[in-house]
Structures are given as structure tokens and as C-alpha cells.
Amino acid sequence: MLGLLFIGLVIGALARLIKPGRQKLSIWMTLVLGVVGALIGGFLASLLGTGNIFELDFLGFVFAVVAAVLLVGVAEGASARK
Template identity: 75%
Template structure:
């Protein structure tokens, strides 16, 4: 469980670095998006037969980062839409 949190934080931070622009997200949101991205990437990698969903492998890591970048984009879009409605 602790390993998933650490990997999720790393993946979330990498996703925010890769995604252009400034994201206004807390470290907790970054962690959650990273963990979800890690689970999605691990699941997709396991469908390709690279191992279990919780195993650390290069394909799962790459897919996790890609999934987290997409999730950061979605979260950024949802957050921007809510901020615009408040004005």
C-alpha cells in the first residue's frame, strides 16, 4: 500500500511536469491522480500479459504516466470550468 502511494506520487508529479501549463492542484490531488493513473496503467499492461496489475514494469509505468497526464488534463478542465462559473 505504501509502495502504491509512493509510485502514485511519482507518477502524478511526472504527469504534471509533462502536461504543459500551470496546474492549480494540491499535492493530494496529484497523489490521487497518480495512484489512479498507476492502477489504469497497471491494468492495461496486465492485459498485454506483462504481469500482475501491481507489478512494477516499464510498460505499466509508461502507460501509468500517460493515463495520469490525461487525468491531469481532465481535472484541469473540470477545475477551470468550476472557477469560471463562480465569477
């Protein structure tokens, strides 16, 4: 569980670095989006047969970062509308 939180924070931070512009997201929102991105990436990698949902290999990590970038964009858009 602690590993999932750590990798979620790393993936969330990478997603914020990749996404252009300034995001007004808290560290907790970054963590949540990173964990959700990690779960999505692990799930997609398991569908392709390269790992399982809780064991990120290279392809799962790439999917996780891409999913987190998309989630950061959605969260940024949702917070901008308020």
C-alpha cells in the same frame, strides 16, 4: 500499500511535469491522480500479459504516466469550469 502511494506520487508529479502549462492541483489531488494512473497502467499492462496490476514493469509505468497525464488534463479542465 505504502509503495502504491509512493509510486502514485511519483507518477502524478511526472504527469504534472509532462503536461504543459500551470496546473492548480493540490499535492493530494496529484497523489490521487497518480495512484489512479498507476492502477490504470498496471491494468493495461496485465491485459497485455507483461505484468500484473500491482507490479509495474516498464510498459506499465509508461501506461501509468500517460493515463495520469490524461487525468491531470481532465481534472484541470473540470476545475477551470468552476
